[in-house]
Amino acid sequence: MAVNTDQGSSQMSIVDVALAGRSYQVLIGGGLLDRIGELAGSFLRKKTVPVVADANARAAHGARLERALEAAGKSVVWYDVEPGEASKSWDGLQRLTDWMLRIGVERNDNVIAFGGGVVGDLTGFACAILKRGCGFIQLPTTLLAQVDSSVGGKTAINTAAGKNLIGAFHQPSLVLADIDCLKTLPDREMRAGYAEVLKYGVLGDAAFFDWCSQNGAPVLAHDAVAVREAVSSCVAAKARIVAEDERETSGTRALLNLGHTFGHALEAKTGFGDRLLHGEGVALGMVLAARYSARRGHLGIDEAERVARQTALAGLPSDLSALGLTADGGQLVDHMLHDKKMDAGTLPFILLSGIGEAFLARDVELADVAAFLDEQLRAH
Numbered sequence: 001m002a003v004n005t006d007q008g009s010s011q012m013s014i015v016d017v018a019l020a021g022r023s024y025q026v027l028i029g030g031g032l033l034d035r036i037g038e039l040a041g042s043f044l045r046k047k048t049v050p051v052v053a054d055a056n057a058r059a060a061h062g063a064r065l066e067r068a069l070e071a072a073g074k075s076v077v078w079y080d081v082e083p084g085e086a087s088k089s090w091d092g093l094q095r096l097t098d099w100m101l102r103i104g105v106e107r108n109d110n111v112i113a114f115g116g117g118v119v120g121d122l123t124g125f126a127c128a129i130l131k132r133g134c135g136f137i138q139l140p141t142t143l144l145a146q147v148d149s150s151v152g153g154k155t156a157i158n159t160a161a162g163k164n165l166i167g168a169f170h171q172p173s174l175v176l177a178d179i180d181c182l183k184t185l186p187d188r189e190m191r192a193g194y195a196e197v198l199k200y201g202v203l204g205d206a207a208f209f210d211w212c213s214q215n216g217a218p219v220l221a222h223d224a225v226a227v228r229e230a231v232s233s234c235v236a237a238k239a240r241i242v243a244e245d246e247r248e249t250s251g252t253r254a255l256l257n258l259g260h261t262f263g264h265a266l267e268a269k270t271g272f273g274d275r276l277l278h279g280e281g282v283a284l285g286m287v288l289a290a291r292y293s294a295r296r297g298h299l300g301i302d303e304a305e306r307v308a309r310q311t312a313l314a315g316l317p318s319d320l321s322a323l324g325l326t327a328d329g330g331q332l333v334d335h336m337l338h339d340k341k342m343d344a345g346t347l348p349f350i351l352l353s354g355i356g357e358a359f360l361a362r363d364v365e366l367a368d369v370a371a372f373l374d375e376q377l378r379a380h
Ligand SMILES: NC(=O)c1ccc[n+]([C@@H]2O[C@H](COP(=O)([O-])OP(=O)(O)OC[C@H]3O[C@@H](n4cnc5c(N)ncnc54)[C@H](O)[C@@H]3O)[C@@H](O)[C@H]2O)c1
Pocket: 054, 055, 056, 057, 060, 061, 083, 084, 085, 088, 115, 116, 117, 118, 119, 121, 141, 142, 143, 144, 145, 148, 149, 150, 151, 152, 153, 154, 155, 164, 181, 182, 183, 184, 185, 186, 189, 192, 193, 278, 279
């Protein structure tokens, strides 16, 4: 549950991620970067603070962060990460860990990850393995990172074989989601992040899906109240799931993967680049999961099309044939064989029995998925 605190003119929500010795807080609100000394000071032991920054996030908000840290008696040592999914790579990891060793990061230090999911995943993984594990603080600057990737401790890089295949569970010490950072985010990135917002409604909360139907436009238009509500609701939902199943062993956390089995295959097929952003792949993947659920008789087709409509209304892809892929269904399924949910030759799929009611189906035939995808590639 998100707890709201009134701090004069600015409101801040606090969500606890309850993981025994690895518990931490997610603080959500405007102007939090300016208060980093007060909010994160106890996690920053040394005068010098290492900040791994997405270059665009730094250009837009780095000066504000640096000023606030200096006001707290700190000095910043910056590491710039080139924007884009390609930075989540072996090469990116090697360069970052070399830098961390060079500047003398110790196990009890906290490195700051300042950027979107790419910087958060890369920095989190580097911190998971540096000297067998050091601390890190997430300062997420995209909607996607604030609602999803900065929370829960999944960290990873991509390889030629697929998404996030090399990684670790490593929880941050603290997450500060300053919603003011989102004001400079390009519209396309705002929409991509909104795909993961919708995901929380579709997978487990029909009332939140309805809230999105009413408030999606204000969120995308940067209405501060709507944005804070969206971020707080998603983080509270994710915190509940992660506290129950931190390492995705019971099946509960796997529900957060709704749309990702399809989505990751599409990201791989389109080359992990600008052609299809992660959030866009998730949006389309979620529509495909809904339509496939309808095909198998779990969900009414009208419900599946409600998901597609909300996705399209947010300017997100909802039509596989419009992607212009040269692949067939079988080639997309081949990518899915690298999915981390693969278990003794079967791939569990997250399907829907209603909006807000996702479940794990363990009896899906991959040949049937390939046939479904062939239909979707030709549809419309
Ligand atoms: N670990 C998890 O649980 C988890 C969850 C969801 C997604 N992910 C991963 O997150 C990644 C996607 O994250 P993303 O959507 O944040 O993408 P991203 O990190 O690539 O950032 C998107 C773009 O926004 C720019 N940017 C960042 N902050 C900005 C700001 N405040 N103003 C202007 N521009 C800014 C970046 O330079 C980049 O061009 C994927 O690799 C995905 O696999 C991980």
